[in-house]
Each structure stands twice: as structure tokens, then as C-alpha cells.
Amino acid sequence: MGCAIIKSNYECGACILRQVKEAIDLSCSDENLKLDLMQNCIIYMAENFKDSQPNELATEVNQYIKEKTKCSDAYFKQKEISDEIALSLIPKVKEILKTNNCLETHVKVAIVGNILDFGAYNVNTDFKGLIDSNLNKNLSINDVDEFEEALNHHDEVLYLVDNAGEIVFDKLLIEKIKEYDVNVIVAVKSGPIVNDACMKEAIDAGLDELSQIVTLGCDSGGIVEKMFSDDFRKLFDESKFIISKGMANYEGLTEMDLNGKDVFALLCSKCTPISKNLSVDIGSFVLKKL
CATH class of the missing domain: 3.40.50.10880 (Uncharacterised protein PF01937, DUF89, domain 3)
Structure with missing residues (x-):
């Protein structure tokens, strides 16, 4: 039956950023680190958002947060x-x-x-x-x-x-x-x-x-x-x-x-x-x- 390929819609940006904030809050308490993580995720998303696959983009920013906070299982x-x-x-x-x-x-x-x-x-x-x-x-x-x-x-x-x-x-x-x-x-x-x-x-x-x-x-x-x-x-x-x-x-x-x-x-x-x-x-x- 097939299905249309899904690329990131403009609404996906807000959804992924909500996930980013939540993952950051669950992963660390250092306010300076939180600021750096959010800034870098925003920059990465801005550079890669158009024509991205939404779950791949969300994966990449979540993997980045996990790596930088050393929190292996925030949830x-x-x-x-x-x-x-x-x-x-x-x-x-x-x-x-x-x-x-x-x-x-x-x-x-x-x-x-x-x-x-x-x-x-x-x-x-x-x-x-x-x-x-x-x-x-x-x-x-x-x-x-x-x-x-x-x-x-x-x-x-x-x-x-x-x-x-x-x-x-x-x-x-x-x-x-x-x-x-x-x-x-x-x-x-x-x-x-x-x-x-x-x-x-x-x-x-x-x-x-x-x-x-x-x-x-x-x-x-x-x-x-x-x-x-x-x-x-x-x-x-x-x-x-x-x-x-x-x-x-x-x-x-x-x-x-x-x-x-x-x-x-x-x-x-x-x-x-x-x-x-x-x-x-x-x-x-x-x-x-x-």
C-alpha cells in the first residue's frame, strides 16, 4: 500500500526542542552546562533541520546530551x-x-x-x-x-x-x-x-x-x-x-x-x-x- 516519506515538518522543531529541554533537565543540574547544551542543540538543529528525518534528528541531539552530561539513562x-x-x-x-x-x-x-x-x-x-x-x-x-x-x-x-x-x-x-x-x-x-x-x-x-x-x-x-x-x-x-x-x-x-x-x-x-x-x-x- 505504501506510505509517503516523512521529513521534518515545521512543528517538529518545537517538539524536538521540548524533548531537548526535558532531557537536559533530567540529565544534569549545572545551569551553565544546560545553557551550553541548549545553544549547541539549537545550532545543530538550525544547520540540519530542513529535509531532515525527524526521529533521526531527535536521536542525534539526545545522543549529544547523553554524551556531554555522562547521564546514560535520564528517563x-x-x-x-x-x-x-x-x-x-x-x-x-x-x-x-x-x-x-x-x-x-x-x-x-x-x-x-x-x-x-x-x-x-x-x-x-x-x-x-x-x-x-x-x-x-x-x-x-x-x-x-x-x-x-x-x-x-x-x-x-x-x-x-x-x-x-x-x-x-x-x-x-x-x-x-x-x-x-x-x-x-x-x-x-x-x-x-x-x-x-x-x-x-x-x-x-x-x-x-x-x-x-x-x-x-x-x-x-x-x-x-x-x-x-x-x-x-x-x-x-x-x-x-x-x-x-x-x-x-x-x-x-x-x-x-x-x-x-x-x-x-x-x-x-x-x-x-x-x-x-x-x-x-x-x-x-x-x-x-x-
Whole structure:
């Protein structure tokens, strides 16, 4: 079905700078260092903004902040909070699945977890309330028939997870995928960036009980092709069936040659540029074949 390549929209600048401020505040308390970091990030963004890939640009400034502050995991508390929120909602989610155990319901549950996103929202967001109020939302783009066809056709899927906390909901979809006799390989970030899931978070969520876990070989926000390790590049190239969670992974995938692959994006559209790209309203749930 294809999708338009996503380049940085003017709104992405303000969003990335908000992330920059938040990452700086979480990483250090030295006011002089904060000033230098912000100035250098602004300069870098000004020089590289036009025609940039938004998740790649956000990755680069976050990596710079991490390097200069020596703070390897600024969002560790937020990731713990995300896990707590997700686990607190699982009993209610399981009641929904008990009522309707179909594939589409599992997809919607996985997508509602994508709300747990400190890259798109700020640290003061009422995530529990947001997720709770969206538990029964329908899909605005619903390619579930094509998705089930892929599950019946392939024997293995590469699952690109997104955020900590969110992966608790992904686990429920992975359990459903296993019913189709599909082997699942979960790909996480090699190192912390914002609240993206790494190996520790995936194991804590129990994903290792259901799937093989691999890393991208980089600490990118979403998929940034040029940052892949050689091992992950080989795995990605050989994968014929891919599930991609979240906006940053979707942004990165729009830049890549996906010919010959069944690729499905599962996300909550949380910003205007992504919503325009997908022709949906902000806050929409999307299961789209790319």
C-alpha cells in the first residue's frame, strides 16, 4: 500500500526542542552546562533541520546530551513509572480480552500502550487516565484482514517494539501471534534513549518467555537505518514480515526500501505531521500495511 516519506515538518522543531529541554533537565543540574547544551542543540538543529528525518534528528541531539552530561539513562524513573502504569491496567485489559479475544482486540490493546510515550508527551502527562479513556477506541486505519493473512502466511515476524511500559501491552499481542504458530523476534534499543525499551525492560516484561530478543545495535529513537549494527542489518534484510510499533519507527521505515516485505505499522498518531501523513485525526489508532 505504501506510505509517503516523512521529513521534518515545521512543528517538529518545537517538539524536538521540548524533548531537548526535558532531557537536559533530567540529565544534569549545572545551569551553565544546560545553557551550553541548549545553544549547541539549537545550532545543530538550525544547520540540519530542513529535509531532515525527524526521529533521526531527535536521536542525534539526545545522543549529544547523553554524551556531554555522562547521564546514560535520564528517563530511568519515567520508564519505571511507565511499567507501573501498564501493570496497573492489565487486569482491566484482560477483562476486555476475555469479552472479545479476537486478533483486532489484541491489536487495539497493543496500540493503546503506544500512548505511553515521553517523546510525544511530557513527563507530567496523565498517562493512566489517557490509556484508560482510550481502551475501547476503534481503529481509524484497520488493515487487520491483511495482518491476519500475513500471520497465516509467515512462520516468523520481526517485532520492532517502542517504549517501556508499552511492551507490557505488546506481550499480550505477542501471545496472540504465537497462536498462529509464528516465531517472534523482538528488537529493542541497544542503549537508553528517552523511554524506549532496551533489553532490561523487555526481560522485565517477560518478553523473553515468548520470543527471542535482539538489539538494533544502536540507541536510536525509532528506526535509523544508517545506525543499524551489521547483525541487525542482516536480520532486517532477511525478514519478510515486520511489525513496527510507534511513530518514530514508522518515520524511519518510510525512508526505507520495504519491497518484498509484509510490514505493518501499529501506532497511536500523537502529532499533526504523522496524522496528516496518515490522513487521520490526532489521537487515532492505526494498523496500516506499508
